[in-house]
Structures are given as C-alpha cells and as structure tokens.
Amino acid sequence: MISSxxxxxxxxxxxxxxxxxxxxxxxxxxxxxxxxxxxxxxEIKKALIPGIPFxxxxxxxxxxxxxxxxxGDLYNFAIERKAxxxxxxxxxxxxxxxxxxxxxxxxxxxxxxxxxxxGTDAMKVLVKFVFDxxxxxxxxxxxxxxNKRAIRSYEKVGFKVEGTLRGQIFRDGKYHDEVIMGIxxxxxx
Ligand SMILES: CC(C)(COP(=O)(O)OP(=O)(O)OC[C@H]1O[C@@H](n2cnc3c(N)ncnc32)[C@H](O)[C@@H]1OP(=O)(O)O)[C@@H](O)C(=O)NCCC(=O)NCCS
Numbered sequence: 001m002i003s004s005x006x007x008x009x010x011x012x013x014x015x016x017x018x019x020x021x022x023x024x025x026x027x028x029x030x031x032x033x034x035x036x037x038x039x040x041x042x043e044i045k046k047a048l049i050p051g052i053p054f055x056x057x058x059x060x061x062x063x064x065x066x067x068x069x070x071x072g073d074l075y076n077f078a079i080e081r082k083a084x085x086x087x088x089x090x091x092x093x094x095x096x097x098x099x100x101x102x103x104x105x106x107x108x109x110x111x112x113x114x115x116x117x118x119g120t121d122a123m124k125v126l127v128k129f130v131f132d133x134x135x136x137x138x139x140x141x142x143x144x145x146x147n148k149r150a151i152r153s154y155e156k157v158g159f160k161v162e163g164t165l166r167g168q169i170f171r172d173g174k175y176h177d178e179v180i181m182g183i184x185x186x187x188x189x
Contacts, residue, residue, distance in 0.1 A: 144169055144178055
C-alpha cells in the first residue's frame with residue numbers, strides 16, 4: 001500500500017504529491033535543461049515510446065514547458081527525490097479516455113537514479129492520483145518487452161500484463177514486442 005502520507009498538499013501554492021522516497025510536483029523552468037540531458041541518454045531514449053524526435057532539442061523542451069498550462073486534463077509531473085529535493089525524472093498522464101474511464105501514463109528517470117525504488121514509488125503516487133483525483137477506473141501503459149526493469153517495477157505497483165503487440169517496435173536492428181499493462185484501483189499495492 002502507499003503510505004498514509006501519500007497526499008496532495010501545497011507549498012507556496014504548488015501542488016505536490018508525496019510517496020515514500022519521491023514527490024511529484026509541477027515542472028519548473030530550471031528542470032528543462034536537466035530533462036533534456038536525462039532523455040537524450042541512449043539507454044533512456046531506447047526505452048521511451050516513439051514520437052520523441054532524436055535528438056530532442058533543448059528548444060523543443062522549452063516549447064513543451066510553455067505548452068504545459070494549456071494541456072487541460074493531461075498532467076506532467078517532475079519527480080523530485082525527497083532526501084535532497086533533486087529533480088530525478090518525470091511522469092504523467094498522456095491520454096484520458098473519459099467515456100471509458102481509462103488513462104494512459106508514462107514515466108522516466110535519469111540513468112543515475114535507476115533501480116533504487118524511486119520509479120516504483122513515483123508510479124504508485126501517479127496511479128493513486130489518477131484514481132483518487134481524476135476519478136478514473138483503469139490505468140494503462142505501454143512498455144517494450146526488452147525493458148525488464150520497467151516491467152518488474154510496474155508489476156510491483158500492481159500492473160498486470162494485458163496483451164502484446166508482436167514485433168511492434170524497431171530498436172538496435174531488431175523488432176521487439178510492445179507489452180500493454182493495466183491496473184484497476186483494487187490492484188494498487
Ligand atoms: C522504468 C523505471 C521508471 C522504473 O523505475 P526504477 O526506480 O528503476 O525501478 P525500481 O528500482 O523501483 O524497480 C526495478 C525492479 O526491476 C528489477 N530489475 C532491474 N533490472 C532488471 C532486469 N534487467 N531484469 C529484471 N528485473 C530487473 C529490480 O531488481 C527491481 O525489482 P526488485 O525490487 O524486485 O528487486 C526506470 O527504470 C526508468 O526510468 N527507466 C528508463 C526509462 C524507462 O524505461 N521508462 C519506462 C518506459 S515504459
């Protein structure tokens with residue numbers, strides 16, 4: 001279960017959500033050069049879904065930042081490590097199907113912060129936010145089959161594999177499967 005301190009609270013008017021080791025907050029302009037650095041690492045980029053131009057330019061990040069306020073129901077959170085307030089990655093709600101009450105989410109961390117439990121913690125907070133604040137019934141995500149760390153992390157949150165798009169994605173000279181995972185609120189660990 002998410003610890004009882006996982007709540008939305010406000011500091012200086014800023015909306016934040018808190019987990020055990022990380023908090024989710026709004027993006028700040030100072031995060032932009034850092035997100036650019038994190039996302040342009042080949043190991044991270046390889047795991048992210050298509051549509052992101054390579055290499056992602058800093059100017060594109062800045063445009064993305066300016067567009068955040070206009071996004072309505074879509075949310076992009078910066079992930080901040082609680083121990084030192086460091087910006088370590090991002091996560092968010094990429095798509096909402098209100099009719100069927102299904103939201104699609106995504107997440108990434110900078111390479112130096114992988115496999116320390118922060119991604120699982122952040123995803124738990126994000127999914128809880130979607131269920132409790134957006135009144136959404138189901139959360140789904142897409143992950144490439146070679147990304148075993150991400151699949152394991154999502155399983156720890158409570159996601160289950162729902163289906164596989166065979167040979168959907170071309171990476172490093174080969175086609176790979178794309179796995180679709182989903183979670184209902186009663187499955188959230
Ligand atoms: C996916 C991501 C958010 C997960 O967050 P994380 O903080 O790294 O994950 P956690 O440390 O919470 O958990 C990782 C789990 O995978 C396991 N793991 C790590 N490498 C693994 C591997 N090669 N094979 C199988 N399991 C692996 C870890 O042991 C851990 O499981 P455990 O707690 O049972 O030991 C993060 O790794 C990330 O941002 N990756 C790069 C970008 C990315 O893949 N984004 C997602 C695209 S769908």
